[in-house]
Amino acid sequence: MSALTHIETPALLLDRDRLDANIQRMRNKLAAFNVVLRPHVKTNKSLEVTERLFAGGRGPITVSTLREADFFFEAGFTDILYGVGIAPNKFAHAATLISKGAQLKLVLDNLDTARLLADFAQTSGHAFDVLLEIDCDGHRSGLGPQSPLLVEIAQLLSTRGVRLSGLMTHAGKSYDSQSIAEIESCARQERAAIIDASQMLAAAGFNMTIISIGSTPTALFTKDLTGVTEVRAGVFAFFDLVMAGLGVCDVQDIAVSVLTTVIGHQAEKGWIITDAGWMALSRDRGTARQAVDQGYGVVCDAAGQPIGDLIVSSTNQEHGIISLRAGTLEPARLLPLGTLLRILPNHACATSAQHGGYHVLSEGRSLGYWPRITGW
Amino acid sequence: MSALTHIETPALLLDRDRLDANIQRMRNKLAAFNVVLRPHVKTNKSLEVTERLFAGGRGPITVSTLREADFFFEAGFTDILYGVGIAPNKFAHAATLISKGAQLKLVLDNLDTARLLADFAQTSGHAFDVLLEIDCDGHRSGLGPQSPLLVEIAQLLSTRGVRLSGLMTHAGKSYDSQSIAEIESCARQERAAIIDASQMLAAAGFNMTIISIGSTPTALFTKDLTGVTEVRAGVFAFFDLVMAGLGVCDVQDIAVSVLTTVIGHQAEKGWIITDAGWMALSRDRGTARQAVDQGYGVVCDAAGQPIGDLIVSSTNQEHGIISLRAGTLEPARLLPLGTLLRILPNHACATSAQHGGYHVLSEGRSLGYWPRITGW
Missing domain, CATH: 2.40.37.20 (D-serine dehydratase-like domain)
Structure with missing residues (x-):
């Protein structure tokens, strides 16, 4: 050596051959489904790695910080989902990105944020694009798939001129699985929750164009993505001992x-x-x-x-x-x-x-x- | 606010008034002893914070990486102790700093490193200044204070033209103390170990000019620093919940x-x-x-x-x-x-x-x- x-x-060393094989494995897995891969670049935070995720292209990405959004937008990536519930002190930063041409999607899961964002949009004249976060497994953030707040927030945003373009969820509990069967169960639950939520919203007259799910374990072991439009996953490109311990x-x-x-x-x-x-x-x-x-x-x-x-x-x-x-x-x-x-x-x-x-x-x-x- | x-x-927020008070507390504590403070800048990695440690001056510092050594040397700090056992792949980097004028001190605790460093010094024509690391509490690195290897290494370095200017130790176990009395005991043990080692070396004809000890808990609760020439500590400037949990x-x-x-x-x-x-x-x-x-x-x-x-x-x-x-x-x-x-x-x-x-x-x-x- x-x-x-x-x-x-x-x-820090990166084995490019393993990286490429890992990317190919995810691409092969998702090829069986009618979904877009929107990789989470928080794992790599690198232009060169992210370019390999798209064979040099500029596909849709997920980011964990607006700093990542800035960096990848400057490098030519325009379709960017910021996957953390937006804080009011980041509205202006997000607006700047959007005004430069980024198709930035923000995430929220509560009425207060929806109201504050609508207020900001109205006073500043900026147009925002929002995804509602669904809690599919009690892991962290998000509204339950049956929550009446989903329709309430959709109504508030629609009357205040903020675009609601979809739903997102993350099967964080899949990281605690004891077997591949459990991961498969997490994958079913992840899809079921977001489809339930989208059907409730559709029944209320709100049709979602983006149905976004994703975690590396569930993405690699899912058997059904009917109704899902995109998959977010990040660590699959590198993998690690936690993933190896899960059998992923x-x-x-x-x-x-x-x-x-x-x-x-x-x-x-x-x-x-x-x-x-x-x-x-x-x-x-x-x-x-x-x-x-x-x-x-x-x-x-x-x-x-x-x-x-x-x-x-x-x-x-x-x-x-x-x-x-x-x-x-x-x-x-x-x-x-x-x-x-x-x-x-x-x-x-x-x-x-x-x-x-x-x-x-x-x-x-x-x-x-x-x-x-x-x-x- | x-x-x-x-x-x-x-x-990240930094309360400058607390910073100043914490620095003053350490200065007041050490004023009772005949020692120099050589603060560990790994905690702050900041020129502005390190300047406050010396009221704007450029005193002796301890670093955890050669990157820190480069940065602080460029900013005018010349007396620098690199506190991690030197790896052979860093000899050239250290030599570059020394050739620029840094009074860089390297640490080692074994015969193999001493030999490799002497070989490098000889072939490259560079002069190195070394401290031997003493293990005072079984926490991590270093030679026991009674180890015959201390004299062996001193002999090897002296015959090969590498300057041995002192000893250093770190009471890492003090972080596990259950009471202030235990911290005081760690402080006694820290001093005793390094004084023992220096006396053994003196008996063999090797007189050490630097006797360097230090951890935040032991520095703040020591009662006797006879024979010690300098104190290294870092986290005292900021403190944290671990230090609060220790009662420090x-x-x-x-x-x-x-x-x-x-x-x-x-x-x-x-x-x-x-x-x-x-x-x-x-x-x-x-x-x-x-x-x-x-x-x-x-x-x-x-x-x-x-x-x-x-x-x-x-x-x-x-x-x-x-x-x-x-x-x-x-x-x-x-x-x-x-x-x-x-x-x-x-x-x-x-x-x-x-x-x-x-x-x-x-x-x-x-x-x-x-x-x-x-x-x-």
Whole structure:
């Protein structure tokens, strides 16, 4: 792996071949359905990665911040869904994007926000496009699919000149599934909730043009998307140990890893000390609640092959402690000082966010550096 | 708090008056001893904050990355201790800084690194200055204070032309203390370990000019620093909920917080949904192992006063869920849509690292924006 020896550690690596295979898998899965893929770019926050999601094109995207919306709009992406309930202090920012030509879609799930947005639209003269958020599984935000507020909000928006173009939901509970059968059940529930809500609105005279669902687990295991118009998913492009723990992917599919160096040992404890702490790995411990707890990440050699039962068992800001998952590593098996290792992340979104960009590799060769954006 | 209404949330706030008071407390504490303060700038990563640590001067600093060393050296700080065991792939970077005039001190704790550094020094013609790391409490890295390797490494470095100027240790275990008496005990142990090691080296003919210790808890509660020449500590300038949980500071001393907006509710669950998820708060759950688990942070009003028993109980990437620490929040107590809140962080270093800079406040008035650096 001579491409790695000139990189100062810690650093984020991206295997482009795995990335491309992961994208192709989602494309293949969705090809059986009459839906558009609107990938969530919060995982990658990178122009180069997002371009590969569309084979160089400029398709519809989902963003988690208006900073992402700004960045991708400047790069030519116009159809943008901002997937977090809009806060009043972001109305003006959203309006600026729309006035520049972005087909920006905002999300809300309550009457107060609808009223405030309508007020802002009226006084500022801006036209907004809104999706209502549906709560399909009690995971986080959204209105229940039977909530009478859906029709109330639709009526308020229609009388106040704000366009209501659709519904969106996210099966966040699918991340807690214990089996593929449970993921399939989450997928049915996700679709059922949004279809129920859209039928209630249709009965009240409000026809939705966008019916947007999505999570990586449900998107990859759904069997029926009748009535759904688009799928949002993000982590599928990179995958991670949480996804592998769910059975959604294999550990060998994970496209991002953190390159680190052995900087010391505590031989009598069986510890290997590295220069990748939580600043490089993130504090995410998403596998802690899964059947196999992967600590702060699975330890691989420089070529990306997992090394026995080694995990990152503890982290400080710029120090990682590697040990055997159970028991004590024999001194003979402590990796030599200076050894380069790759750590597979619990959560690709969280780990990638700790880095300014990706050192991109293909079959061990360097393809350069792809920068990421940060902030709000 | 009209200074806050024009900020798009989430955003990092810094209370400059609390910052100044926290700095003064550490200065007052150390004034009783014959030591230099070499603050760890990994907590703040900001020129403006670091300048306040020295009342505008350019004193000695500790850094956690060579990126910090580059940044602060360019800003006029010359005496820099890089506090993480040096990896061979960083030798060239360190050499560049030294050749520009930085009095950069490197840390190592093993014979292999000493040999590799000596080889590099010899072939490249660069002069390095090294501190040996002492393990005072079994927390992480370093050689035991009685380790015969200390003298072996000192001999190797002296014969190979690398300057050995001192010892450093860090009482990381003090973060797990259950009482101030335990912190005082950690402080005694920290000093004893490094003094023991320096006496052994002196007996072998190696006299150390720098005896460097430091952690915020031990620095603030030590009673004896005889033989110690400098104190490293970082989080004392900001403080956080982990430090408050240890009894090292009061919640009212915490100088950084995350400004967020209420974007929705799930009334029947007693949840308030905000736009500060783990991207803004970090995934740090440092209080989880303390007597009082503060979730992902304590919820305050816009002026910074804690609101009853509200904590951030759960986070996704850009969503926070606020709830009562125990029980269900009554619908009447759900904070209105659009309410601005401040979240106090578990860990100031981790939370601050999620942001590009600080919105600085003094008595509710804005003092501008102080940028932070990131990366390695």
